[in-house]
Amino acid sequence: MFRYTRALKLGDRGQDVREIQERLNTLGFDAGLEDGIFGESTRQAVIQFQRSKGLTADGIVGPSTYTALMGVGGKAKILINLSERKLYLYLDNQLHRTFPVAIGKPSTPSPTGTFKITEKAPNPGGVFGTRWMRFYKDYGIHGTNNPASIGRAVSNGCIRMYNQDVNYVYSLVPIGTEVNIVSSQSTDRYYVVQAGDTLFSISQKLGVNYDALLRENSITDPNMIYVGQKLLIPR
Known part of the structure; x- marks a missing residue:
């Protein structure tokens, strides 16, 4: 890192x-x-x-x-659940910490899918707060000058965090880190990947279509799932 x-x-x-x-x-x-x-x-x-x-x-x-x-932590991954308005930070495939976030409002929703951090900038200021991490086009994870907005759907599509939280995540997340954003409406639609799991075995265990499981989680390489990852179960 x-x-x-x-x-x-x-x-x-x-x-x-x-x-x-x-x-x-x-x-x-x-x-x-x-x-x-x-x-x-x-x-x-x-x-x-x-x-x-x-x-x-x-x-x-x-x-x-x-x-x-x-030398803190290991390889980082980020999972953002828009329905929960939570950001999950994984280190070495283990859940490290969970943070509240603000997300896009209905007219300017946050994008869903799998992305990567492409740019990092300290102290962007203004509405971006103390840290900026771009993950797709003009969308990024950043701090805020309005902490009361955290936990609400009020942004133009970016993911807002408390400044102390985004500072912490920023320090552990290098450029290239995977960012997975899902829009689950129910926490019971999740399966947490266990040791020895494959996508095929998960689809068999849950009785869901393998290709649908891939699509629902925007997975392009089925060999890249990791222990502790939260997979969205297709309806």
Whole structure:
């Protein structure tokens, strides 16, 4: 997900510094502006983080500090249920956390299907809040300047999150992450994939048409299902 390329210290600049700053701020260690400049605020935040992990508190992001800071989780996947207005974050095929979201209003609905994160931007500001993650055309997952809207169908089609929640997801989700958006009207229409399952065995177990199961979940590669994945059961 993240890649260590060099030790980072006071005075360094670059995208890798910005990633460190974003991660520190997400975890509650105040690194100041996420500007890609390793200043004193960032150094102090690194020291505080190192102390919290029992590492040498030298303010330098070497291999051990980098691994402790950035090595959280595993391969990420996102499932968004429009009916539930929930975002499910999976790491290494295991459900990690669930978040409330706002979705598109009836006149501008959120798209459904399987997509991928194609762009990430910190601090877009305004209605986009603190983070932006594009997944399809002009649609994205982002923060908000109106937290009261979360849990409602009020957006122009994007997926809104509380800023603290989108900050967390952003820190764990690289470009290329799969985003699956479904519009189930009932939670009892789900099947959670178990170890040893295949799509064919699931279709047989549930007595549903195999091709319909593929279509309902926008699956193009039947070999890519994973343990913990929530599949929508065709009616």
